[in-house]
């Protein structure tokens with residue numbers, strides 16, 4: 001079967017790109033390995049909500065999510081900021097119900113005509129240079145020819161890496177997350193730094209709190225019970241988080257890579273990388289989703305132009321993602337510089353001057 005674009009990865013980036021491309025009349029198939037995904041207690045920034053609204057105002061329904069009423073921060077100094085109390089102003093951050101968010105964006109992509117195969121991966125992909133197409137086979141045995149591939153596989157960036165793409169790794173942070181209860185009636189976002197990393201706790205719909213400790217991979221003990229003990233010790237030492245989140249009998253701790261990094265080039269021969277596959281940013285900035293929406297929209301427009309025989313937007317897309325990576329790194333350093341109380345390698349590494357490779361204009 002012939003299609004225009006095969007999108008590998010059905011997270012927010014893949015689905016938004018599918019929405020844009022299908023909306024422009026392109027034949028799009030999204031495949032996703034269907035590994036159980038769960039939200040990280042993401043906040044959708046006002047920018048993210050506005051970007052979705054600009055693409056299609058059915059993509060984000062605020063009624064299904066919560067709006068921050070209070071931000072408590074113990075970062076550099078201990079303080080409480082009362083913020084963002086009005087859900088109707090454009091400064092509100094949204095505490096996502098990820099299931100509802102994911103279903104909502106997929107529904108719009110389907111309405112536009114995108115196709116989805118969940119539980120599938122690429123079995124093989126061969127670039128036929130003379131025909132300018134990909135011949136791909138999926139794990140269910142189905143075969144396609146596609147003119148372009150979009151890599152939306154998150155931090156794995158597996159399509160790009162398989163085709164020679166190089167990921168620049170800025171840190172190896174890992175998020176250890178649990179969904180807990182709360183007795184608070186207040187929708188808050190709390191953040192607290194610790195000598196070996198930092199915590200956030202955020203309310204999500206259903207009167208639950210996502211509590212997450214972020215540290216570098218080498219701080220985490222090996223083995224589930226050791227890791228659980230470590231996590232509980234860290235929680236005990238973080239009163240702002242502990243006060244807000246209530247341990248439940250059956251809570252589970254999940255570990256996810258949360259490192260910052262970017263692809264040396266977000267474009268290659270017949271492929272483009274989008275979302276976290278192109279660049280992943282520190283969760284501290286709450287900017288990953290907005291970045292995913294921006295890169296997936298821009299890459300979809302570049303892909304649409306390539307399919308029409310116009311290649312100039314590819315270079316612009318590469319420059320755009322590189323500039324985003326540079327700006328994110330500046331923001332990351334500025335945020336970590338605000339906390340000077342700790343001297344472990346976690347903080348020293350983030351306070352040290354890191355130089356981005358600033359070569360631009362590839363492609």
Ligand SMILES: Cc1cc2nc3c(=O)[nH]c(=O)nc-3n(C[C@H](O)[C@H](O)[C@H](O)COP(=O)(O)OP(=O)(O)OC[C@H]3O[C@@H](n4cnc5c(N)ncnc54)[C@H](O)[C@@H]3O)c2cc1C
Nearest residue numbers: 009011012013033040042043153154175275276286288289
């Ligand atoms: C702890 C934490 C907190 C965060 N908090 C925020 C926040 O507050 N605000 C914010 O905006 N962002 C936040 N983020 C970032 C945000 O979650 C990501 O930027 C966003 O999910 C990226 O979307 P994506 O579609 O690019 O990648 P993903 O969401 O990672 O989706 C990738 C998809 O591809 C699939 N896949 C992977 N490999 C393959 C393969 N080989 N074949 C087929 N399918 C594959 C995966 O199963 C997945 O479904 C946070 C991240 C973390 C880790």
